[in-house]
Amino acid sequence: MTSLSATPAPPPISDGTATPQTDPDIVQAFLDQPAMMLRARAISKTFVLHTQGSVRIPALDHVDLDLARGECVVLVGPSGAGKSTLLRCLYGNYLASAGTIHVRTPVSPTSQRDEAAICTALTGASPHSILALRRQVLGYVSQFLHVIPRVPTLTLVAEPLVLRGVERELAQTRAATLLERLNVPRRLWNLAPATFSGGEQQRVNIARGLIAEHPLLLLDEPTASLDADNRAVVAALIDEARARGAAIVGIFHDEDTRAQVATRRLEFQPVLRTAA
Amino acid sequence: MLNPLLEVRHLTKRYGERIGCRDVSFDLYPGEVLCVVGESGSGKSTLLNTLALRHAADAGTLRYRSVQDDWLDLLALSEPRRRLLMRSEWGFVEQNPRDGLRAGVSAGANIGEPLMAVGARHYGRIRDTAAQWMERVELDTARIDELPSAFSGGMQQRLQIARNLVTGPRLVFMDEPTAGLDVSVQARLLDLLRTLTSQLNLSALIVTHDIGVARLLAHRLMVMQHGSVVEAGLTDQVLDDPQHPYTQLLVSSVLPV
Numbered sequence: 001m002t003s004l005s006a007t008p009a010p011p012p013i014s015d016g017t018a019t020p021q022t023d024p025d026i027v028q029a030f031l032d033q034p035a036m037m038l039r040a041r042a043i044s045k046t047f048v049l050h051t052q053g054s055v056r057i058p059a060l061d062h063v064d065l066d067l068a069r070g071e072c073v074v075l076v077g078p079s080g081a082g083k084s085t086l087l088r089c090l091y092g093n094y095l096a097s098a099g100t101i102h103v104r105t106p107v108s109p110t111s112q113r114d115e116a117a118i119c120t121a122l123t124g125a126s127p128h129s130i131l132a133l134r135r136q137v138l139g140y141v142s143q144f145l146h147v148i149p150r151v152p153t154l155t156l157v158a159e160p161l162v163l164r165g166v167e168r169e170l171a172q173t174r175a176a177t178l179l180e181r182l183n184v185p186r187r188l189w190n191l192a193p194a195t196f197s198g199g200e201q202q203r204v205n206i207a208r209g210l211i212a213e214h215p216l217l218l219l220d221e222p223t224a225s226l227d228a229d230n231r232a233v234v235a236a237l238i239d240e241a242r243a244r245g246a247a248i249v250g251i252f253h254d255e256d257t258r259a260q261v262a263t264r265r266l267e268f269q270p271v272l273r274t275a276a
Numbered sequence: 277m278l279n280p281l282l283e284v285r286h287l288t289k290r291y292g293e294r295i296g297c298r299d300v301s302f303d304l305y306p307g308e309v310l311c312v313v314g315e316s317g318s319g320k321s322t323l324l325n326t327l328a329l330r331h332a333a334d335a336g337t338l339r340y341r342s343v344q345d346d347w348l349d350l351l352a353l354s355e356p357r358r359r360l361l362m363r364s365e366w367g368f369v370e371q372n373p374r375d376g377l378r379a380g381v382s383a384g385a386n387i388g389e390p391l392m393a394v395g396a397r398h399y400g401r402i403r404d405t406a407a408q409w410m411e412r413v414e415l416d417t418a419r420i421d422e423l424p425s426a427f428s429g430g431m432q433q434r435l436q437i438a439r440n441l442v443t444g445p446r447l448v449f450m451d452e453p454t455a456g457l458d459v460s461v462q463a464r465l466l467d468l469l470r471t472l473t474s475q476l477n478l479s480a481l482i483v484t485h486d487i488g489v490a491r492l493l494a495h496r497l498m499v500m501q502h503g504s505v506v507e508a509g510l511t512d513q514v515l516d517d518p519q520h521p522y523t524q525l526l527v528s529s530v531l532p533v
Binding site: 047048049051088092093094095128 | 305463464466467470492495496509510512513516517519520521524525528
């Protein structure tokens with residue numbers, strides 16, 4: 001084969017892929033508090049709707065949150081107070097307008113890292129690092145199932161484990177156990193969930209969200225369309241995740257579930273909407 | 277972090293006075309699927325064709341890290357070397373499968389040909405590989421000797437994908453690969469593309485006007501308008517929290533399912 005002409009490797013580039021500088025105080029906090037998984041400071045979010053006369057909608061105003069292993073913080077407050085917006089900012093799905101979010105970097109036993117690498121900034125991170133954090137650290141369960149059509153339920157649920165390098169067969173066994181636990185009938189496992197009921201889809205979504213045992217879980221109303229029995233199953237699964245050391249932050253529409261899973265509550269009030 | 281596979285800086289393509297694409301910069305990483313979205317005339321196909329060296333760029337730099345880990349200056353590549361690269365490390369899936377298939381030879385030969393172009397000579401083994409790829413893209417291997425025209429549009433598209441992937445490329449360009457297919461066939465093709473890109477750790481640059489396709493396939497998204505990239509980022513972030521007026525318009529124009 002003809003060799004292709006070569007040029008030397010290009011110099012490092014600065015197109016936003018560089019790791020943002022982390023405040024030494026935040027690094028120190030992660031060093032001092034071994035259980036701390038996440039620190040969010042002064043998170044603000046304002047939506048600017050360019051298609052509607054550039055109206056500005058403030059959703060979050062200087063929200064602080066620390067989250068430790070074994071903790072389940074429940075966000076409470078009226079609809080429109082910004083609870084979901086905060087979760088989405090923590091997942092990197094929304095861009096925070098101001099403030100910083102740091103999560104503990106997953107420990108890789110072979111690498112010798114300097115102190116600053118103990119946490120990773122989610123705010124300002126490249127798509128690349130956010131995807132890596134989602135694979136290894138951040139699990140998110142939304143209210144609705146958004147998946148590729150035609151893929152069977154069992155494969156969908158096993159997918160996050162496979163992405164983390166677990167063998168397909170083992171991942172599917174684990175998926176089956178979880179679906180069984182969530183009372184998703186076995187006859188549905190080899191079907192795509194598009195035609196399932198709302199509650200069934202939600203349980204598939206929960207299984208998909210919990211299977212990889214992410215150390216940090218973000219739960220956005222995972223029990224909204226479930227009956228009391230299935231809500232109890234989900235609450236038990238959340239408790240188990242917490243017991244194995246997951247740090248959890250969630251929104252739950254019913255007080256029973258909140259009472260069962262919460263170790264702490266964070267109150268939200270709608271941001272005052274002054275005419276801008 | 278991994279090294280990028282493709283490094284694009286300030287790439288510009290003009291058609292006379294008219295701008296095709298302007299000042300486009302990005303990196304593509306191994307195993308990454310990047311979708312370029314925008315309406316027709318936004319310059320996304322021009323960008324794709326310029327990146328794939330089908331159109332000559334007017335300004336900027338374009339580098340590719342070859343399988344030998346050398347950085348190649350693509351804009352200065354000689355024609356034979358460009359063709360070698362296309363055969364051995366790249367693929368290009370056309371919007372219309374008829375443009376990417378050879379009408380006069382069988383399905384099996386369409387898959388086997390690229391193998392022969394990179395040096396395979398053993399007829400039996402080539403035929404076996406072609407059959408394996410037909411299976412992989414869910415085509416009936418009993419039809420290996422039929423001409424492409426005997427297959428439906430969705431099947432032809434899968435045949436074209438097999439023809440492009442059989443040589444084990446590292447980078448594949450796709451121009452609206454699901455356009456012109458029935459919705460049911462689209463879903464199947466999306467599933468196939470997603471499985472193949474992740475199994476083969478393939479980097480892909482996909483042009484599409486379909487936001488739904490982009491959401492399901494892409495890790496990362498670039499939004500183009502009037503030849504420029506107006507917004508880029510993580511797919512779900514760009515679609516759920518678009519910052520640029522044009523992206524907001526594009527996302528809000530998608531009909532609810």
